[in-house]
Amino acid sequence: MRRLGVLLASVALAAGTVASQATPPASAATRAALPAHALVGYLHASFANGSGYVPVSEVPDSWDVIDLAFGESASATSGQIEFTRCPATECPNRESDADFLAGIDAKRAAGKKVLLSIGGANGEVRLTTTAARDAFVDSVSAIVDRWHLDGIDLDFENQSLSLDAGDTDFTKPTTPSIVNLISAVRTLKSKYGNGFVLTAAPETFFVQLGYQHYGPGPSGAQDPRSGAWLPVLYALRDDLTLLTVQDYNSGPIMGLDDQYHTMGGADFHIAMTDMLLAGFPVAGDTTTVFPALRPDQIAIGAPATANAGNGYVPPATLDEALDCLTKGTSCGGYQPRGGAHPDLRGLMAWSINWDLYGGGEFAGNFDTYFG
Template sequence: MRRSRLSVFLAALAVALAGVVAAPGAAGAASLPKHSLIGYLHASFANGSGYVKLADVPAAWDIIDLAFGEPTSPTSGEIQFNRCPASECAGVESDADFIAAIRAKQAQGKKVLISIGGANGQVQLTTTAARDAFVSSVSAIIDKYGLDGLDVDFEGHSLTLDAGDTDFQHPTTPVVVNLISALKSLKSRYGSDFVLTMAPETFLVQTGYQFYGGGSNGGDTRRGAFLPVIDALRDSLTVLHVQDYNSGPIMGLDNQYHTMGGADFPIAMGDMLKAGFPVGDTGKTFAGLRDDQIAVGLPAAVSAGNGFIAPADVQTAVTCLAKNSGCGGYTLRGGAQPALRGLMTWSINWDHYYGWAFQDAHRPFLDALP
């Protein structure tokens, strides 16, 4: 049957609209709140803040990162997740109760991830054998506990760039290439619902605006070393929450140095992730991420890390990033981020220690954002 021009037009419009609706978003993000609260739970150690059972984590938290899976040795690639012993963590629950708590959180729509690395868990995938061991051992942890995905918290010297590795879009350094390959394998294994988050330090990301690796001046080879990982996984990345703490001064897109501890620092650092930036003197540009892939990472309390920001200043920063309003003297180069994913904090345990001050201040604030 021959269709009228109107019916052809309407059919074409329907196809176009369907394409818009079906456009892929961040992996595993479909069931997350538009503005989420993300926190790390000390599951393998106490760290002075006290142990918190997973079942006792309030419903305010949307993504719970179990800290940490750590390697048997820095270059083995074999990751182990050892739950905190009762001698260190009084009241620690059994494995059965822990898994039951994971299921209960998931039934509430929460995402529970294994976080790999941390300050003491240096992971250097120097060989393909280490890469394969990483994939196998991380998969075993995810399968054992029925987790929703993986958080990559590689810090310190886990990632460096070899001399001559100057193109973040085509890295050649084994520890970088093997990590990218491992994460792609895990994504392929678990599919579109797999939640992949990353928590690099500013030194490994935003410092790349000034310097990439050792550069011509023979500087620190870790500078910007996380950029090729973010770029290669950008289509699979659910949330990037750079640690806007424990950081030295970082040059922003205004070519001014920004220091942690106030609203200015997360504003400048968050803008770089949205706007993108030229990478050192490489002639390459790191493309900005989508709003929904960006969250602001902060300490929950003064004892949790250097660079604690008072709640009012946190909310000033988030308001600036989300609405391009109240930014002080800073001008957003990437524009407003209305779908900004939210806030990450180290840690849920420290927030509990301080009477849930971070949660109680910021959960209602995030819920009130449009």
């Protein structure tokens, strides 16, 4: 996930970690389920990024899942995750800690889910050791407890996940950083119960590119990050609430029609989402298939505005993609192998801040489309 809007410079985060408190999140029994169609958005909680700071209490009701961006690692391999609120010098309208917590509690009382998003473009996390795995679990738990959160969003990008040489079977990974991440998430899920919300927002490079390339490949010449999210998604498929692949900031990706699809049109969203709905052979091996996810586990990720990232499409184009994937109409030249799924969960946007900066068009279109 990019912090940067187009043509905007990066911003610095203040150092420090929010202290843990003993108040646990609500039990699974008290948590409302996601609506049949959900709108997911990232909230710039630790930086402003040119789009302005938005207090939690001012997030419009359209947003069903609010991802607080970002929890980041103290160092790439420590596993120690820190969540630092935006400094007042950068976000002069930032609410107090007490009001921030009250805003989270109010959103949750209204049936919304508030999550800690971990990683982002600048937040490299590599759990290369069991000590890092344990530090990840402990530090994430402290943040979840401190802010009464419903769960976590994994936004591991850049160098966070890659596959070691010889790690060729996505169903039985051997790379320590991947094995330890799976173990850490399972521990968190077990600790908080079935109501713990788990979402993931990988880039296409780490998921759909796996149709062509997986890891370093037989010759060792490929990018070891190719398809590196697949073993994590496979292992956690029964625990995963939502997969919101970033259909933006992406190069051309081959779809199940064996044609390359590029950002900027409905067919990119259609082809990339269809791969998740239909499943696909990994690295071209028809005997090794990444299985389809349930449509209720999938939300399409898109930039809220042209300023938010590469790959923005206007609402009418996004609606074409939704028509194809949910109704089987307006598919153009691509016919989904996975069929039409009216129970596709919905949309994800980078970000709530950018949508409000642009007049709320993304959320408004979601509300109109899904009623």
